[in-house]
Amino acid sequence: MATPPSSSLSRIGLAGLAVMGQNLALNIAEKGFPISVYNRTTSKVDETVERAKREGDLPLFGFHDPESFVNSIQKPRVIIMLVKAGAPVDQTIKTLSVYMEKGDCIIDGGNEWYENTERREKAMAELGLLYLGMGVSGGEEGARRGPSMMPGGSFEAYKNIEDILIKVAAQVPDSGPCVTYIGKGGSGNFVKMVHNGIEYGDMQLIAEAYDVLKSVGKLSNEELHSVFSEWNKGELLSFLIEITADIFKIKDDKGEGHLVDKVLDKTGMKGTGKWTVQQAADLSIAAPTIASSLDARFLSGLKEERVEAAKIFKSSGFGDILTDQVVNKEKLIDDVRQALYAAKICSYAQGMNLIRAKSIEQGWDLKLGELARIWKGGCIIRAVFLDRIKKAYDRNPDLANLLVDPEFAKEMIDRQSAWRRVVCLAINSGISTPGMSTSLAYFDTYRRARLPANLVQAQRDYFGAHTYERTDVPGSFHTEWFKIAKGSKI
DSSP states (O other): OOOOOTTOOBSEEEEOOSHHHHHHHHHHHHTTOOEEEEOSSHHHHHHHHHHHHHTTOOSEEEESSHHHHHHTBOSSOEEEEOOOSSHHHHHHHHHHHTTOOTTOEEEEOSOOOHHHHHHHHHHHHHTTOEEEEEEEESHHHHHHHOOEEEEEEOHHHHHHHHHHHHHHSOEETTTEESBOOOBSTTHHHHHHHHHHHHHHHHHHHHHHHHHIIIIITOOOHHHHHHHHHHHTTTTTOBHHHHHHHHHHHOBOTTSSSBGGGGSOSOOOOOSHHHHHHHHHHHTTOOOHHHHHHHHHHHHHTOHHHHHHHHHHHHHTTOOOGGGGOOOOHHHHHHHHHHHHHHHHHHHHHHHHHHHHHHHHHHTOOOOHHHHHHHTSSSSTTOBTTHHHHHHHHHHOTTOSOGGGSHHHHHHHHHHHHHHHHHHHHHHHTTOOOHHHHHHHHHHHHHTOSOOTHHHHHHHHHHHHOOOEEOSSSOSEEOOOHHHHHTTOOO
16 A cells, blocks of 8 residues: 655545546546545555556555545645445545545535535535535546546635646647536536436437448448448547447457347446436426437336237237338438437437526526537547537527527538438338437427417317417417307307
8 A cells, every 4th residue: 555755745535446436546646646545445445556556656645544545635635536426425425524624625526416416515515615516427438548527516626626627637639628617506417417318319329320220221230330430530420439330340259240239238327317307307498319218228128028029019910021121221321320410419409408497597607618618528428519519609609409500400401301211211110219200300399480289288278277378469368168169158
């Protein structure tokens, strides 16, 4: 176990040494900031110290007890926690805070519910301690090489650590480090939550593109690798497209063929996607692309039921209708590329609208263009078109929806025919594309000046006297629909 020389103290501390914690600690040390680390299970401390030696004799110092860990950090102390959300965070705060002093700061780097962060910030303030809730995106590799970070809470706390975060974050040429002070309260956690919701939508849309190309287009894994690699050179250039291309070339190490075909079709989740959809509902923000991706994960979990359902429908004469479809492969690949891009714009538009609605409700004053900037590198949803999203909000910070930005509007118009062809082909082939379909419905609904909602409101007034507004006269109206319909006098 390494300890800092008695004459010097560490610049920062980190508690919680699972893979993300270890990697972030090593990243901080590698950038020249001496760091103390602590973990309740002490073997993780020794493991991290060993890694620091192996990876370049980095200035990282391990501690087996919380008191000596806290006392090894220079004042005002800054400690990052990377532990599981919920009760473990409260327990870690309790363990560390007894040794901390006024002006010291705790930063929660986990995926925490934003209201928990606000509760903790208030509780810490009563003890004279500062608190930040900081979303960290980029996975294990991002934490080690440069993540995107979303700190929210005490601005004073942010200023205490800004010099470290700026160096540790992913660096994007022409737009700088992928970190910024997000805003007050739990805004950092909320923004990271929505980032994860957009990520759910992105992953679902890519899976649907794969399904159509494989099931209808009959592309092999080698062809899919080639297609996604090519897509990653253009407008779809992004981390998720890049790793998808990689996945298609990995051979199975336990048998014949490719590994992707042996992976069980059952998607896990940790809760941030569900929170995003719940928040969208609470704020009356339509987020159908993100919601459909959550539903797709729920349905994927019903593997045994789906296997039985497939047998029932097959025995009932519902054959494989895919064989009826004859497609031009090259045309299909190009159409799917355009459909994927257009649907992705809808997913990001929904996420940004949700962030803005929450910002208004909470008085956070979040800058959507700045969020797009810090997502350009390090994070899971990093993509070349985030630069264009940033520019759209720079042009018009009050932009009602990304879809109506002149540049994005033109792109939607140019791609909508291909998008419709893909959705129709999928429907006629019996392939579900909930993300692409619901994104198209979102686009078609948003671009129409008049919807059939007039009928729904008339129904509401008929059975519940909920009243309605008119297109020609201001005010609220109620009609005795039942009496008139039955021919009675009013």
